[in-house]
Amino acid sequence: MKILLFGKDGQVGFELNKSLTSLGELISLGRDSISYCGDLTNLVGISQSIRDIRPNVIINAAAYTEVDKAEEESALAFSINADVLAVMAKETKELNALLIHYSTDYVFDGRGDQPWSETDKTAPLNLYGSSKLKGEESIQNSGCNHLILRTSWVYGVHGNNFIKTILRLANERNEMSLVNDQIGSPTSAKMLAELTASIIPSAIKEPKLNGIYHVSPSGETSWLDYAKFILDSGKKLGIEFNVTSNNIKGILSDQFKFKAKRPLNSRLNTSKFKTAFNVELPHWKADVEKTLKSILEK
Numbered sequence: 001m002k003i004l005l006f007g008k009d010g011q012v013g014f015e016l017n018k019s020l021t022s023l024g025e026l027i028s029l030g031r032d033s034i035s036y037c038g039d040l041t042n043l044v045g046i047s048q049s050i051r052d053i054r055p056n057v058i059i060n061a062a063a064y065t066e067v068d069k070a071e072e073e074s075a076l077a078f079s080i081n082a083d084v085l086a087v088m089a090k091e092t093k094e095l096n097a098l099l100i101h102y103s104t105d106y107v108f109d110g111r112g113d114q115p116w117s118e119t120d121k122t123a124p125l126n127l128y129g130s131s132k133l134k135g136e137e138s139i140q141n142s143g144c145n146h147l148i149l150r151t152s153w154v155y156g157v158h159g160n161n162f163i164k165t166i167l168r169l170a171n172e173r174n175e176m177s178l179v180n181d182q183i184g185s186p187t188s189a190k191m192l193a194e195l196t197a198s199i200i201p202s203a204i205k206e207p208k209l210n211g212i213y214h215v216s217p218s219g220e221t222s223w224l225d226y227a228k229f230i231l232d233s234g235k236k237l238g239i240e241f242n243v244t245s246n247n248i249k250g251i252l253s254d255q256f257k258f259k260a261k262r263p264l265n266s267r268l269n270t271s272k273f274k275t276a277f278n279v280e281l282p283h284w285k286a287d288v289e290k291t292l293k294s295i296l297e298k
Contacts, residue, residue: 001056002027003055003059004049004059005017006046007030007061007062008029010159012156016197018193019197040064058091059099059100059196060101062084064080064081068258068259070127077127077128080131081134089139089142090142090144097145098145099139099144100196100200101147101148102151103148104129105267105268106262107150108263109263111265114265116269117269118213118214125261126262145207151268152216153216154188155186155189155288156190159189162186166227166231170234170242173243176247178249179222179250180224181222181253181264182253184221184268185267187216187284188217188288191287213270214272218281231245232245234296
């Protein structure tokens with residue numbers, strides 16, 4: 001099996017680069033890729049890369065993820081999150097290959113308090129979410145074999161993320177304020193990568209498994225309680241912070257000056273994924289503890 005990975009430099013791509021090697025020949029492309037100069041707006045170069053390599057599986061872990069910047073850079077966001085997917089999907093269809101792509105809970109408007117199912121109506125609140133939804137639609141409309149994995153609140157040992165931000169701020173400040181009315185499930189890049197590797201053989205063997213799936217750990221939390229858990233877990237590992245979980249204040253989203261509106265409800269119903277691929281998903285706290293330990297040991 002030949003696997004072509006786009007986005008090897010990102011959080012998920014970094015982990016995929018490790019988890020996919022046992023499946024066959026892996027070609028990983030990123031910022032240093034000569035064929036399209038690491039430029040995700042180079043649609044011709046991306047197309048040519050796929051045609052030259054002729055993979056059995058294409059995995060797209062590359063994305064424009066600057067949620068607030070997307071409000072000002074909508075053309076760039078849509079180019080990377082949508083136009084690129086149209087090209088990848090077209091080439092995947094030509095090769096009769098499999099395309100795996102990662103999307104987001106931001107395709108929903110965040111209303112209510114029930115976990116979102118794959119069949120629920122999409123209604124993005126911001127341009128980032130709209131660009132990701134357009135990418136999903138490009139894949140589905142192409143008719144190619146595909147898996148679209150929607151997830152939420154991704155973090156990892158590699159790259160910038162919420163855990164690293166909290167660790168830094170907890171040493172720079174004496175108090176912090178964090179949003180407590182946005183609810184979701186933090187998802188580790190390592191978990192996503194390992195799950196992806198585990199489902200590829202089934203997805204190739206059974207094209208009926210094509211479609212959209214929600215993938216995130218069990219349990220839920222707010223950004224406030226997530227941060228408190230990080231600090232409490234760090235303390236158990238012997239790390240001292242200027243800020244403790246007792247002096248982090250909760251605030252409402254409306255009090256935080258984001259350029260892009262965020263969904264309040266980021267819960268994802270993962271029943272379809274667990275049933276289709278016969279897997280169990282860990283509680284979010286377990287992976288956060290593992291990742292935190294790895295980050296602190298670096």
